[in-house]
Amino acid sequence: MGRGGAPSPGLSEGVVKKIMLSYLYVGIWIFLSFTVIVYNKYILDRKMYNWPYPISLTLIHMAFSSTIAVVLVRVLRLVEPPTSPPMTRELYISSVIPIGALYSFSLWFSNSAYIYLSVSFIQMLKALMPVAVYSIGILFKKETFKSSSMANMLSISLGVAIAAYGEARFDVWGVSLQLAAVAFEATRLVLIQILLTSKGISLNPITSLYYVAPCCFLFLLVPWVIVELPVLRQTSSFHLDFFIFGSNSLCAFALNLAVFLLVGKTSALTMNVAGVVKDWLLIAFSWSVIRDTVTSVNLIGYGIAFLGVAYYNHVKLQGMKAKEAQKKTTQDEDEETGSLLEERDSDGLRKSDSQA
Structure with missing residues (x-):
């Protein structure tokens, strides 16, 4: 206690606990994201496990996630689907199917890039995500064009271009696959805001997988039958290792839960900042x-x-703080207006009583 019984300026136990939990969520997400990336690289790389079938790997992930989600939602009923507004057939066709299609292509191309590029270089290319999200946001009129923001995007692009110039294992096809994956993922993120968030639909990771994973599975099934199934039939000596692919799918499923936990308990901005730390760790590991x-x-x-x-994350943080301050100011003004109205009503009531 300070002088006069005032509390000491140190952090309270509740605040310390909240900070420690935030670090825990960040650590869990970084660990699982790190594990999934390295595990996928291990399976797909020809010099490691040597199973270069990215569509098949993604199909296994989607089949595993769909099964777990259906059991939790339909069989055990541990998770309830959204009810306000409900997920109608029309909403599913107009919103979930486009998002599922983009997600399937994003995963397919991203996993394919591991066959041709190093883990470190892929993480460097993923730094273009803010550029893609901002550009597509402008295209869909979700972002406002600002010269300062565009200069920031150009600086990120310049840095990635220099990193690509210095890459020892540069592969044009691999880079094209990863850039396509970034473009599909950025479009998916923007469409989630337009098609779901703007309509008041909020999906947790289980319900997201419940709706999206089967859709992804079906979208991937067509290219799998055309591209990879004929090759797999010729390699009759291969037998699916249930431990390798089961544990890999479990890690991918757990990563979805960790994303929801991190964003739900902290913020999407925290995940972006944690992602930068994860990228440096992956580069060092690679x-x-x-x-x-x-x-x-x-x-x-x-x-x-x-x-x-x-700098992009810093600008986002400042924007969030400004919105919070504006919201608080509006609430204070509303409360003050309400108090004045109550005071005026009570004054009018007293006058009418005195006149009576």
């Missing part, structure tokens, strides 16, 4: 353990992109 070549030009380019992403 260089030290997997023995991928990371050049000085790679690091300089990614360093420039990293500063651009950090």
Whole structure:
């Protein structure tokens, strides 16, 4: 206690607990995201497990996630689907199916890139996500064009271009696949805001997988039958390792839960900042353990992109603070107006009583 019985300026136990829990959520998400990325690389890379079938791997993930989600929602009824507004057939066709299609292509191309590119370089290319989200947001009129924001996007793009220039294992096809995955994922994120969030529909990870995973499975089934099934039939010596693919699918499913936990208990901005930390850890892991070549030009380019992403997150944080301050000001004004109206009503009541 301070002088005069005032509380000491130290943090309260509740605040400390909240901070520690936030760090725990961040740690869980980083660990699972890290594990899924490295695990997928291990399975798909020809020099490691040597199972270069990204569509098949994604199909296994979607089948696993669909099964778990259906059991939890339909059989055990531990999770309730949204009811206000309800998920109608029309809403599913107009909103969920486009999002599911984009998600399936994003996962397919992203997993395909692991066959051709190093883990470190893929993480550097993923730094373009804010650029893609901002550009597509402008296209769909969800973002306002600002010269300062565009300059920031150009700095991120320049950094990634320098990193690509210094890449020792540059592969045009692999880069094209990863850039396509970024474009599909960015479009999906924007459409979630337009098609679901704007309509007041909020999905947790279980209900998201319950609606989206079967849709993804069906969208991936067609290219799988055309592209990978004929090749798999020829490799009759291969037998599905249930431990490898089961544990891999379980990690992917747990990552979806961790995303919801992190965003729900902290914020999407926290996940973005944690993602930057995860990228540096993956680059270090890729260089030290997997023995991928990371050049000085790679690091300089990614360093420039990293500063651009950090500034992007800073601007987002300031915007969130400004919105919160404006919301608080509006609430205070509403409360003050309500108090004045109550005071005026009570004054009028007293006058009418005195006149009576």
